[in-house]
Every structure is written in structure tokens, then in C-alpha cells.
Amino acid sequence: MSHPSITDYIKERASLIERELAAYAPEEWHIPAVLKDAMTYSLMAGGKRLRPVMVLAAAEACGGSVEAALPVAAAVEMVHTYSLVHDDLPALDNDDYRRGRLTNHKMYGEAIAILAGDALLTHAFYSASRASRLYGVPAERVLDIIEELAVLAGPRGMVGGQVADMQGEQGLTQLAELEYIHLHKTSDLIVFSLKAGGRIGGATERQLSALETYGRNIGLAFQIQDDILDVVGDEQKLGKAVRSDEKMQKVTYPYFIGLEASRLKVTELTDLGKKAVRDAGFQAPERLLELADFLTERDH
Amino acid sequence: MSHPSITDYIKERASLIERELAAYAPEEWHIPAVLKDAMTYSLMAGGKRLRPVMVLAAAEACGGSVEAALPVAAAVEMVHTYSLVHDDLPALDNDDYRRGRLTNHKMYGEAIAILAGDALLTHAFYSASRASRLYGVPAERVLDIIEELAVLAGPRGMVGGQVADMQGEQGLTQLAELEYIHLHKTSDLIVFSLKAGGRIGGATERQLSALETYGRNIGLAFQIQDDILDVVGDEQKLGKAVRSDEKMQKVTYPYFIGLEASRLKVTELTDLGKKAVRDAGFQAPERLLELADFLTERDH
Numbered sequence: 396m397s398h399p400s401i402t403d404y405i406k407e408r409a410s411l412i413e414r415e416l417a418a419y420a421p422e423e424w425h426i427p428a429v430l431k432d433a434m435t436y437s438l439m440a441g442g443k444r445l446r447p448v449m450v451l452a453a454a455e456a457c458g459g460s461v462e463a464a465l466p467v468a469a470a471v472e473m474v475h476t477y478s479l480v481h482d483d484l485p486a487l488d489n490d491d492y493r494r495g496r497l498t499n500h501k502m503y504g505e506a507i508a509i510l511a512g513d514a515l516l517t518h519a520f521y522s523a524s525r526a527s528r529l530y531g532v533p534a535e536r537v538l539d540i541i542e543e544l545a546v547l548a549g550p551r552g553m554v555g556g557q558v559a560d561m562q563g564e565q566g567l568t569q570l571a572e573l574e575y576i577h578l579h580k581t582s583d584l585i586v587f588s589l590k591a592g593g594r595i596g597g598a599t600e601r602q603l604s605a606l607e608t609y610g611r612n613i614g615l616a617f618q619i620q621d622d623i624l625d626v627v628g629d630e631q632k633l634g635k636a637v638r639s640d641e642k643m644q645k646v647t648y649p650y651f652i653g654l655e656a657s658r659l660k661v662t663e664l665t666d667l668g669k670k671a672v673r674d675a676g677f678q679a680p681e682r683l684l685e686l687a688d689f690l691t692e693r694d695h
Numbered sequence: 696m697s698h699p700s701i702t703d704y705i706k707e708r709a710s711l712i713e714r715e716l717a718a719y720a721p722e723e724w725h726i727p728a729v730l731k732d733a734m735t736y737s738l739m740a741g742g743k744r745l746r747p748v749m750v751l752a753a754a755e756a757c758g759g760s761v762e763a764a765l766p767v768a769a770a771v772e773m774v775h776t777y778s779l780v781h782d783d784l785p786a787l788d789n790d791d792y793r794r795g796r797l798t799n800h801k802m803y804g805e806a807i808a809i810l811a812g813d814a815l816l817t818h819a820f821y822s823a824s825r826a827s828r829l830y831g832v833p834a835e836r837v838l839d840i841i842e843e844l845a846v847l848a849g850p851r852g853m854v855g856g857q858v859a860d861m862q863g864e865q866g867l868t869q870l871a872e873l874e875y876i877h878l879h880k881t882s883d884l885i886v887f888s889l890k891a892g893g894r895i896g897g898a899t900e901r902q903l904s905a906l907e908t909y910g911r912n913i914g915l916a917f918q919i920q921d922d923i924l925d926v927v928g929d930e931q932k933l934g935k936a937v938r939s940d941e942k943m944q945k946v947t948y949p950y951f952i953g954l955e956a957s958r959l960k961v962t963e964l965t966d967l968g969k970k971a972v973r974d975a976g977f978q979a980p981e982r983l984l985e986l987a988d989f990l991t992e993r994d995h
Contacts, residue, residue: 429858430855
């Protein structure tokens, strides 16, 4: 059997994740209809499902089971989705569209969007907690995963990055500030995804540390690539207005160090991430290595 | 040593909880200052800390350690606090004051209030997850606690109740609808508190089931008492405008069955709750029994 391309691998894993997400709330659960609709609207809005794919890829790199990693993969997508729903709110980014569809609050109103976000965040912890009961992942490991999710998605992690980003809109003066934002707003959840997958797959401490280095570097590279695409990208491919950051007077990586140096930085970070993975003795590191290139070579 | 009154018991346990809450974010953690301030502002705003006291009381009823129950007690107060911060937002209840102080969004703006609520909710799961690492509570038990927190605070629980409440403002026609709101908006977190404390204390299945019955009944009684106080209570004691529900044209228990029948219902539910606890063979059920009376005899 030939080795499927990384694009096919991502598609195939994403479809497993879609199936897992689609089953997040069984029929017999009593949830007010509008709440369930609003949660489902944003959860099933598509996207490449990159974070949950990373959970599965890290589990597989350790020789672990894809199935056992699905509840945590779904959890990370729920956290990512809630963060988008809340970020889009009028009090925050005030966006009317995301991925070419109306944002949650434009569909359901602000109150329901706030509560649907809250519900998705809470339900993420439910989903993650089930890995033990459903697939026999040792309770200690699942608890470590939950603790780390709370750290990396919480005030020291993603929410902290979001607050710094908001404040940065009033004027960033240093590259270090922008890097703080990128690391927490983007890398933290990627680092979580990789380490959680690793834990499920039985990663050694050395491998967990390599996954952290890999995640931090490719997360930052991914975000710098996003900044670059926002300057040079093609509007149609991206499905959103380009130069929106510039219009919002938002400071990006190219603003500080220029386009060419930003591109070099992406390559450098990607290489650092891949090296960490290569040196950590994974059973099957290929997909992680391919994913790093896929993420930073994308044009949308 | 004489048996301290239930009021003294609550005060003493609440002070342990205050200390635990005050330490929620060590100095060395890097959290944007405004985010930490906003989280602390609402978390340390006082209140009787009834839910976390219930965690401790249930653990003690089983002969368990108060100390080991503190991380989960703090967690439930964080969840309660986040729910108040989000409920107060302009898009929801649009309240300017709570407990005589400006609400979070009046102090810090809507964006920070939304994110501070998100951070408190996420951090609650961090706090709960630490019970194992810090106090040796078996990981399986902590995982059960986390799963139940996610259920009872999530779309099937508290958030579901909140959505039903919002929709109910457009006109409830049946008592069953109001009961659904009360049970989920209020009882669910109380049930969680009691069962989580029970699990930490090593409760049997029969005791967990008794704690659920007790929590469901006194939670509903507590909420009906709240409805009653809103009709007849004294403005100064309550520290908020009475008859606010009526002004908002909000439907309450007395609206459906009258004041006297509502009072009888409170007594009946309290008795049912106490009976469940009495019959379940707890090592030290006294505080739970006293708590039930304290909650429903309060005049503010």
C-alpha cells in the first residue's frame, strides 16, 4: 500500500473527527433546542480540524490508538470553536462572517452566542473526561490531559493571549509582545493537542517535551504564516477579506521585521520543530514531520 | 466542646474557602494584569460561599477530609462566579450592580468580562483536577467529579437552565417550565457540590444517590424561597431591589401557586431532602440536616 499524501491523511482523520463531533449530544439528552442548534451551528461549520488531527497524529506517532484519542480530539475542537464564537462577539472582534457564513451571534443573537460558547467550553471537559471510561485510557493520564487543557486554554494560556491581543490593538511597540500573543492565542492549544495525543499514545517524558517544542515552534510559524498571508494572500482562497489586519491597524510580524525575514522565520521555526520530533525516538514520526511542512507551506 | 451553630460552621468553612480562592493564581504565573484583576474582582466579591461549603459538608458527612475537598470547593465557586459574570452582561440580564458593587462588565468593560468568565470557568477545571496531585484523591474519583461538573454546569445542566430562563422571559405558561429552570439553573450546581464532596469523602453509591435527592430538593426549595423573598423580602437585608422579578414581568413560583402554597412547598422539599440524608447511613449527617433548614429559613 502506498503512503497516502499528507492532504489525504488530514482529510481521512478529519472525517473521523467530524463523525465524533456530530455525535456530541445524543438525541435523548434534554438540551434547549436553540442552545443545541447554536452549538452545532459553529461546531459543524467545517474547517480543516487541524488541532484534533494533531491529537490523532501525535497518538499515532507513539504507536497509540486513533480511536482512544477521539474524545480528546473532539474536546480540543470544542475549545477552539468556543473561542471563535466568543472572539467574534460585538464586544470583541465584532465579526459578522466566519468561513463565509454568518457568525454565531448574527444567527442566534448575542445572549445565545455567549451561552453556546460557555456550553461548548464546558462540554469539551466532558468529552475529554470520557477517554478513560470509553477506551480505558488510564485515569491518571486523562487527569493530566484535563489539567493541561485547563492551563493552556485558561488565563495563563489561550484566554491570556486573547486579552493581550485585545490590549495590543491599542498599539504594540515590541515584537516580544506580538510573540506573546501568538504563542498563547495560537501555540498553546496546538501544544495541548500534541501533548494530549502523546499522553494517550503512551509518550515518554522526552517525547512529551519534543511535542511541546514542536508545537510551540510550528504554532508560532503557523501564526506568522497567517500574518504573511494577510499581507499577500488571495482573498478568494482565504474566504475572508485580506489586509483586514492592516485595516484594523493591527500590528503583524511583517510589520516588525518585514516580509522576507518573516518568511525566513517561518522556515527556521518549522525546522526547529521537525528536529525536535526527529530526535525523540518516535515509533512513527513521519506524519508529524509532514504536518509541519503542510501547515507552513499553505497558501490559505 | 459545644457544637457550634450552623451559622458559625458556615462562617468557619467559608473562611477556609476564601483562603483557597485567594491563592488561585500564584504571583509567578504570567496572566495579563487586567484579566487577573477582573477574575479576582468577581471571585473575591464575598457571598456566603454556600456551594463550596456544601462540598466540604458532604465530604465531612462521609468522614472525609476537608482539606482534600478544597480544590473542588474552589472549583464550584469559580463556576458559580463565571455564571454570574456572564448572566450580568448587557446581552443577558444587563445588571449594573451585584451585592452592592458594580458588575464585572461595568468595571472592566464587556470584552474583559466575557473573557474573565471564560477564564474562571476554565480555571475551575484546573482547580478540580488538582485534588489528586495535591491530596491523593484517587484519579478515578477526580475524573468522575470532573465529568459530573461538565454535565451539571454544561448544556444539559446550568447553561441549559440559563437558556430556558432567558426564553421564559418571553412568557412561561406552565409551572413545569419554571421548575425546569430552577432545577437546572440552581439545583444542578448544588447537586454537583454535594456529590463531589461525597465522592472525595468516599461515599457509597447509596449515599451519592441520597446526596442527589437532597441537593435536587433543597436546591429547588432554595430557589422557591428566593422567589418568595423577592415578593415579600426586605430590600435592605437582600441588598438588591425587591420585586425586581415582578418589574421585569418575570414569572415566579408564587405567581403560579400563590405565596402560602409556595411556603408549604419549601417545607415539603426540605423535609424530603433531609429524609434522604437521614436514611443513607452517613457517619455525620448533622451539618447537612442543619444546612437544609438554614437555606430555607433564611430571610435574605
